[in-house]
Amino acid sequence: MNRDNESKPVYAEQLEKPGVEYTENEKTDAAHRAEAIEAENVEHNMTVLQAVKAYPMASFWAFVFSCTIIMESYDVFLIGNFVALPAFKKEFGIEVAGQADKVIATQWQSALQVSGQLGALIGVFVAGPLTSRIGYRYATLTGLMLLNAFIFIFYFANSMPVIFAAQILEGIPWGIFIANAPAYCSEIVPLRLRAPATQMLQMFWAIGSIIVGAVTYVYNPITEQRAYKIPIALQWMFPTPLAILVFFAPESPWWLTRKGKYEQAAHSIERLGRRSQVNSADQVSMMRRVIEMEESTKKPSYIELFKGTDARRTFIVCFVYAAQNLTGNLIANQAVYFFQQAGVSDNLAFALGLITSALQMIFVMLSWILTTYYGRRSIYLWGSAVNTILLVCLGIAASVGKSNAANLAQASLGLIVSVLFTLGPAPASWVIIGETSAIRLRPLTTGIGRATYYIVEIPCIFLASYMLNPTGGNLGGKCGYVWGGTGLICLITAYFFVPEMKGRSYREIDILFKRKVDARHWTKTEIDVNDDE
Template sequence: MGNPEIMDKDVETNKDAAAMIATASLEDLDAEARVAADEEHGHSFFQAVKLYPTAVGWSLFFSLGVIMTAFDPQLIGQLYATPKFQRDFGYLYKGNWIISAPWQTGLSMGNPIGQVVGALFAAYPMEWYGRKLTFGACVIFTTGCVFIQFFARSLSVLLAGELLGGLVLGSYAVIAPAYASEVCPLALRGVLTSCTNICFVIGQLLANAVIAGTHKLDTHWAYSGAFCAQWFWPLVILIGLPFAPESPWWLQRKGRIEEAEKALKRLASPDVDVKPTLAMIIETDRLEREMESGSTYWDCFKKINLVRTEIAIGVYTIQVLSGIYLVGYATYFFELAGLPTDQAFNMGVGFLAIGFVGTCLSWVMLIYFGRRTIYNSGLALLAVLQFIIAILDCAPNYDSRPAIAWAQSVLMLIWNFIYDLSIGPVCFVLLCEVSATRVRGKTIALATAVQAVAGIVMTVCIPYMINADQANMRGKLGFFFGGLAAVCLLWSYFRVPELKGRTYQEVDIMFERGLKTKEFKDYVVTR
């Protein structure tokens, strides 16, 4: 396997790690690692669920933070169509109360700006203090930020709450997939890392459902009640977090081998021998050190990791470029398309409910189909649907033909279903699978930050493109996002490899050998 003297500094200073490596030869560790790899390849999805039930549970638990990440920006987007919020925070325009485009931009900017800063910052405490402590600190900070939003009675105070809250919300999208990818065996990895997407959908759906229930109120509770609902998830998380196991991959990198073994035992059923899995973790980490994979942000851009970083950034940014930021404006879009306010809110809830169903069905597809196939097929369909929506908007006498507005709304529902069936969940699977284990947190953070920068651009542009007092593009936005999706499809066809059924060690070897994108699927890894 290579030079046994190449050791991580943390491992060198840890007695447990030194003892283990001293008593186990490289050949023994390699043999154990091969046993673990063969076992993981041999497990079906349901066998893995039976063998690793607590890994499933804790992976889902750490994904709860993503619900908060999705709830907040979705809530703000829906408030723009809430009558009481419009009157308290907006101004009259042609007899209607609206929130001006500049303030919409400012309020909606908190989450994407926070994702940039929060994601990049989160990678450091995740590596210094572990996934568990970082998660807990972020949840406590979020709880405090909700107070600002809840008591806000002016746009400036609300903006401060959104910006501060956004700083920490961005960290959850880094912590959740990183933790899931490090506690789950191969057969569960695709489904459980994709749960990040369903938590986004749940957060968006809950925000829509809360506003659908409060938007008719004629007091500040029409919006304050929705902000108040955000305190539920921190309560649940802080109660359960002390009992959560730490990531065994992180513990191993810190040289805490005995604790890593205990964590693996907590994540598996009593019938599972975790020693081969521990050996595979040690061997994968050793291989990446020998490949000089590194563990800093700069290492993400070294030759050994550069392609992997590009793919991670690309698949995540495509979510924004293909039109996902329109989800936050769904109800507002339906209103502008001509639907009555109540129908627009109901359509907004249905919009995300269909997305929820799509994400659930994606789990079945991830078990039986490759990541590359699902991703590229879904992206192609999204581009086509956007173009159809845009073409319908060009129909003669659009304003006097409500059937067209309904047709566009239905197509938006289908678009969201396809998104959450394909590139939505598969993106998070690819993020975890394509990144080297030593820089996984930082690779996910970089991808999150770059897509958030793209999100900032969309947050600035969409209100001006969609507002009635600005460009008033309505469904013609489909030309813009459909065109971007087509360009993204061209990139993904040539750059996104097939990684289904591959252990992290196999992925490391294939990228080290510089395989072409189409060669990944059928390549036989030999050592």
Template structure:
């Protein structure tokens, strides 16, 4: 490249806007310093469009999909236990006779649901530390073995107490999967597809929910214990598949560089990209080194305490809150307790399970739609409008719940709006939190920050898991659809937080985000903020 074609890099944020989508920026980096190579790689990343990034990095996409397989178990487990109460053999096994019918006590129903969440708190923290220390392959293999064991306890349980223990252990183990997947995907993804790949985590949740709903619909006609033991046993399949493949999975180059294994990182990049003259793996390694060096300049260490020091406190709070919004918007109600809500609202068991399948199908469709939206619309915009829309919908549910039930019209309307709410959730807040968490966290603290986010959302989820059965139960608070008023009020506060505190992270490299957080850029200036560089990239 001639000297008159060597542009001065002044604004990394504007490179993608200035370049044509298919105009790929390449520079001969053979004689450049690490800092100059890093800048060259940044230009290359910003010049890649979505489809070119998929073409150049399709091996990374495949491995991202593989790691996401495990998250299906988390979604399956979350949807399974809350819906089993609709099965008569389950109620006979774990319930008691009340007014001539078997029913699981509300206290045990809550316990079954929050057991998984309670287990998730230490599980998430262990996941973050294990990822940072041992890497994804060893961690994924270990938890897959543990998952097989915990399902044994659930499968052979005969009392509520034993089932509770099985759920507790399974919650501990399955909480590792989304933490690991989120950290892994963010560290192998090019900028242009990072949002979509991270959002795949939510698709795995939805697939798990859909499989659980369909399986329960199919086994609901079985009039014995196999109606719920078959769904339990089906959880053995994925861990076995994972164990057969996991040790072929490439270790992320960021993780290897954090541990000083630069040669191994170069080899890994060759397994995550296609052999293409346009891809410069040395420049990519230099970019990773510069990102880590930038964090070292602020004394970032790999510990939980460092997540709450300096500018990392802001990053941790954002990461936690974007995940907290999942529970705060009411997803426990319209996902975990959907069947229970449909039945208490007045639907029979068959209609309730059918409606639940429709709900999970809409969630699947919503997640697919979110991939298109995430590619073109900013994270902040999606969050703000998604949170606001969900708040309006649950407010309508509350109003319908307050209407006297003279016929089935309000009941079907409430149940239909629950389905629509789940659609909006899976277009916006559901998948996007995994993208934002991976982007706002510091590289060295990514696993730990994501783990802390899992812990905080779990705490809120436990609160709602315990409270919602009591709020819906006709022998408890008997709120019914009026529960929508609670989530509408919380949702209004969520939307205000999105407006004032959630920065725009779309199309930024980790190095750029590190710099902007260190410079304490105000939330609403993130989108247009320009990073001035005085360096020249020569070729």
């Protein structure tokens, strides 16, 4: 039923006033409002366990969409491991004085690391308008089919320039996945499950690195082409099965409500939850209430992201994305190569890389508990502080001279930094990203946020490669000083700008941003259930 824009919303209790007559539109508005309040109260009063029982399929479909992140993770870590893989170095490396084996030239090492990100940068700008127009399901399906085709180019590449081009093309669908997955996951689950649903993205990032670590560990001793051809071919494991599942997935009810498809939104909610425990009409009314609060006569555009209170929300999303590259994450992405440059043997380096990935997955699961019960801001800040300290310790360990003990200390600290990053800052980031943007602008906000991630990551990759490569800065663990410095800047920025959104409905988040409440005071600010501004 369409709402008459000229009628004013009426509180449900106003209809009880004797002797006052209301129009049908006013009565309908009041009924929708009462349903919206009821739905929000139900979500607030749910425990985590009750939310899982009420929305079992929402958890499943969040799991499915999170799986798309495996593909970017797999390829990012694959390229990171290829620069350390003997067969790949033998085929594409160069001779360097003082080095027993060939090495990948610094410029190509950096170029390969950024090629996928360049493509993904294109993909995230495509994702926003595409998803706003055709929805999360069909945008993701488009990306999966494109990826299937682009893997062929990578597999048959026989030179660095072709590999570089193939990685750019593969990056385009990655950008669609990484922009859509956190938004979709945060929209299909109830309030209590937003943290674990979006944090699954980090877990699947770790799973992708585990698969790469296991495959490259097996093929490390082999010097034939199949040592890197088979890991490339294994990428075909993912797109087609995922495409079949995504085809049968429900569309986000928030996206359907934004499009005015209320009956389809209600049907989607019924597919996500148990009909006996979920009132789809109330849920749709709650979504309509939030969307009407954000109502605008203009179509969503990138320009809007930088106006009014949306500019603050965009800044937070962009900052949190960018900070992932400035707090030690790049050490994790090049873990095997870092361990080699720290002075450990090739076999031990690949083993440590695999151990790092396995521990990351375990620590991401532990982060579900921490973020659900202790909040996003606190976990993000404390995790960032610990990481910054450990990065400085890494630099100190690399400064005490060359020895077996110093090498092991660097390798150990590199492993700890990589693992603890997935306990605090990384998983908390995904929750913050999923919750911060306005519903109406969410596809565009997550897209521009991830674009910021790549814009910051690309020069950082060149810097990281230069610092570690023996043909470059050859700093080894001393790079900890650099990342420790940038990590400290990010920590201070987060303290002043990143708010605590734990337990807040999207309506409450909208209101807190509109009221311009300081990030440090969100937990102390109360929002009445009847407030709309």
